[in-house]
Amino acid sequence: MAVDTPARIAVLGAGPIGLEAALYARFLGYDVDIYERGHVADNILRWGHVRMFSPFGMNRSTLGLAALRAQDESYLPPGDEEILTGLEYADRYLLPLSQTDLLADHLRLGIEVIGVGRPELLKGEEIGTEERADSDFRILCRDTAGAETVVTAEVVIDTTGVFGNPNWAGEGGLPAIGEMAVRDRIEYGVPDILGSAQSQYASRKTLVIGAGYSAATTVVALAKLVEAAPDTHVTWLVRQASETGPIAPIVDDRLPERATLTIEANRLAAGASPNVVFKPRTTLASVHYDEAAGKFHVELSGEQDGRAEFDAIVANVGCRPDNRIYQELQVDECYATEGPMKLAAALQGSSTGDCLAQTAHGPQSLTNPEPDFYILGAKSYGRNPNFLVSIGLEQIRDLFTIIGDRQDLDLYETAVKLSS
Numbered sequence: 484m485a486v487d488t489p490a491r492i493a494v495l496g497a498g499p500i501g502l503e504a505a506l507y508a509r510f511l512g513y514d515v516d517i518y519e520r521g522h523v524a525d526n527i528l529r530w531g532h533v534r535m536f537s538p539f540g541m542n543r544s545t546l547g548l549a550a551l552r553a554q555d556e557s558y559l560p561p562g563d564e565e566i567l568t569g570l571e572y573a574d575r576y577l578l579p580l581s582q583t584d585l586l587a588d589h590l591r592l593g594i595e596v597i598g599v600g601r602p603e604l605l606k607g608e609e610i611g612t613e614e615r616a617d618s619d620f621r622i623l624c625r626d627t628a629g630a631e632t633v634v635t636a637e638v639v640i641d642t643t644g645v646f647g648n649p650n651w652a653g654e655g656g657l658p659a660i661g662e663m664a665v666r667d668r669i670e671y672g673v674p675d676i677l678g679s680a681q682s683q684y685a686s687r688k689t690l691v692i693g694a695g696y697s698a699a700t701t702v703v704a705l706a707k708l709v710e711a712a713p714d715t716h717v718t719w720l721v722r723q724a725s726e727t728g729p730i731a732p733i734v735d736d737r738l739p740e741r742a743t744l745t746i747e748a749n750r751l752a753a754g755a756s757p758n759v760v761f762k763p764r765t766t767l768a769s770v771h772y773d774e775a776a777g778k779f780h781v782e783l784s785g786e787q788d789g790r791a792e793f794d795a796i797v798a799n800v801g802c803r804p805d806n807r808i809y810q811e812l813q814v815d816e817c818y819a820t821e822g823p824m825k826l827a828a829a830l831q832g833s834s835t836g837d838c839l840a841q842t843a844h845g846p847q848s849l850t851n852p853e854p855d856f857y858i859l860g861a862k863s864y865g866r867n868p869n870f871l872v873s874i875g876l877e878q879i880r881d882l883f884t885i886i887g888d889r890q891d892l893d894l895y896e897t898a899v900k901l902s903s
């Protein structure tokens with residue numbers, strides 16, 4: 484059912500997809516509030532030193548560029564082929580975009596969304612009916628001082644991502660014994676090993692856990708650090724590994740940055756550096772932090788089990804959605820990925836090793852039993868790590884064909900026509 488302008492839309496999260504969704508809604512004339520617990524592009528800035536693998540042309544929209552040019556004729560976007568770091572992407576596109584007249588007054592920074600519900604309905608009432616939409620959403624928020632407030636909206640778009648909610652590093656996805664007690668001491672992000680975090684890793688022994696591109700980035704950076712600090716040592720733990728190495732190469736990879744990272748990480752796993760010890764089919768069984776010595780004591784299980792001591796642990800073991808936000812709504816979640824079910828099923832049916840080969844799965848894949856509540860962006864993929872900003876932009880276009888009830892609505896195309 485169409486939601487007519489100027490209905491109030493709450494966008495949760497000011498990452499790239501939240502900002503672009505809000506911009507699209509503003510262009511259409513909706514009243515928009517963007518609730519962001521930190522700063523604009525907060526999650527991206529946490530790995531701001533890492534060079535992205537998708538070129539800028541895949542990470543911006545024609546609508547975003549139109550808004551920036553309308554705001555400031557002298558705005559010069561990065562070239563479409565440029566490979567930016569996360570920080571450059573934020574500084575040169577996302578932050579200026581957030582400051583355009585269309586968005587600036589609609590940003591509510593430092594506001595964390597705790598939960599979304601319907602004031603007159605509980606989760607189990609009016610199951611899957613459109614009648615649920617008769618009552619606006621009630622959104623419970625908390626500011627940085629801890630004060631709680633309630634705001635309302637007719638439509639909610641949850642783009643809160645997954646990066647702030649890492650998985651556990653133990654066997655079977657559970658916490659390793661002792662991991663919960665040392666959660667704050669383990670690094671679950673991608674530290675700037677060759678920059679601001681160098682002193683925490685130089686001439687020290689680090690345990691790296693994980694077999695994705697983030698773990699590869701961490702291991703390659705630590706191996707580079709050996710050139711400046713020869714006493715730097717790395718133990719790399721992965722649950723599985725094929726004959727080609729822990730990172731599956733993509734045949735004829737179109738993204739050179741990603742191809743280079745894969746080759747270098749697999750070379751290190753194969754023994755290219757005496758400072759990198761690779762332990763395939765081995766997991767973290769237990770961990771304990773010795774305050775006095777400033778060391779982690781760990782027990783490993785699997786093919787290369789044993790006990791060891793480390794100065795630091797980087798667990799790049801993936802992330803999962805925080806579903807507490809919509810726990811009181813009727814959201815159908817995938818039992819494997821925790822992403823919304825329809826999209827998860829479509830993704831399952833089209834799985835490919837190369838995330839670049841994917842496309843969005845159409846407007847209907849974004850709907851769930853709760854009317855007017857949508858999950859977009861990295862969170863829509865749940866634990867599946869293959870999400871790309873370019874897919875999120877397609878999701879936004881698809882979503883507003885539903886909200887506006889106009890199949891042919893495509894503001895990205897309109898923006899191209901207007902600028903040519």
Ligand SMILES: Cc1cc2nc3c(=O)[nH]c(=O)nc-3n(C[C@H](O)[C@H](O)[C@H](O)COP(=O)(O)OP(=O)(O)OC[C@H]3O[C@@H](n4cnc5c(N)ncnc54)[C@H](O)[C@@H]3O)c2cc1C
Pocket residue numbers: 495496497498499500501518519520521522523524525526527530533534535536537542594595596597642643644645646647673697808859860861862870871872873875
């Ligand atoms: C190292 C690394 C490299 C990557 N490289 C690429 C790449 O090259 N190309 C690419 O397309 N993708 C890349 N990605 C994935 C990329 O991060 C996502 O595509 C993108 O950030 C997803 O955008 P998003 O808006 O969905 O979520 P996010 O960017 O995660 O933004 C979510 C926002 O929501 C906010 N938030 C969270 N919880 C709440 C709450 N309760 N209340 C209010 N606000 C909240 C967060 O603070 C954050 O600002 C990379 C990821 C990593 C980790």
